[in-house]
Amino acid sequence: MLSLIQRVTQASVSVEGQVVGTIGPGLLALVAVEPGDSEVQFARMAERLLGYRVFADGAGKMNRSLADTAGGLLLVSQFTLAADTRSGMRPSFTTAAPPEEAERGYNRLVALCREKHAAGVETGRFGAHMVISLINDGPVTFLLRP
Secondary structure, three states: OEEEEEEEEEEEEEEOOEEEEEEOOEEEEEEEOOOOOOHHHHHHHHHHHHHOOOEEOOOOOEEEOHHHHOOEEEEEEOHHHHOEOOOOOOOEOOOOOOHHHHHHHHHHHHHHHHHHOOOOEEEOOOOOOEEEEEEEEEEEEEEEOO
């Protein structure tokens, strides 16, 4: 499992011209499920998304987490994040979980985050063509593994 997180002042995701998820200050997380990911990876990624310290404290240091700031979390499935790009001029997606497995894993991650983050978790729509709008704050972007 991989998650590319971006600290944002706002972000939204639209499908067919309709906004399906939107947040104010918080994190946009692009999520890819890899073959064999299990409950261990889903739980650890939820823990990292909510606890990773990327927000400034009073001294301007990145010492506060999403849980500390009660910011929004926008989770968007993105299988292309798991692509193998090491050779050639076209990505290979053999390193991404098959669609059914990926959807189950993504939905489990969403459920875990919603259980633990009362401030709100929004999502895109799995398998849909999505348009994402965001204002990256910093810019602050990290690639997380469980």
